[in-house]
Amino acid sequence: MVASYYAKYFHGRRTASGEIYDHYAMTCAHKTLPFDTKLIVTNPQNGESVEVRVNDRGPFPRGRDIDLSYAAAKEIGLILPGVAPVEVVIVHPENEQPQDQLVSN
Template identity: 65%
Template structure:
């Protein structure tokens, strides 16, 4: 999947879900996934991952399937590239962020 990130001019604007875009939140835009779906996005070049929540529709640029927030792009080291291939894991719709954090803690302990 190819991703880009939201430019600064979108900060504070209302998204398709009705939420305001916060460049410091871990959110994303996808054309068809339900709002609030959680995605694990991984940069295959460095192995860094983030979990983002779908809050908007887009991107509307040909060849791109995901727009991530500035904060997510920063964590993945994608700021300089601007556009990059990423690996995406879609969590089941009923998954809550707290469920993912609990699983990660259990894996770390083992």
């Protein structure tokens, strides 16, 4: 999967879920996953991971699969490149353990 992150311009704007986007929260946008789905996103270049919650739709630029909040992107070292391959695993609520790895279409 390929990740990017929200520009600070979106801070304070409403997301598709109705929440106000907070670039310091650990959230993300995904085109199809249900809102409130928890994900573990890992940057394979440095091994850093972060848990995020889906609260928006997107990203819409071609070739991108997930948009991270600024804070989540910073946590895994995505700020400098801006766009990078990541590994994404769904955390299932019944056991809070990573279960299903997602791959790009």
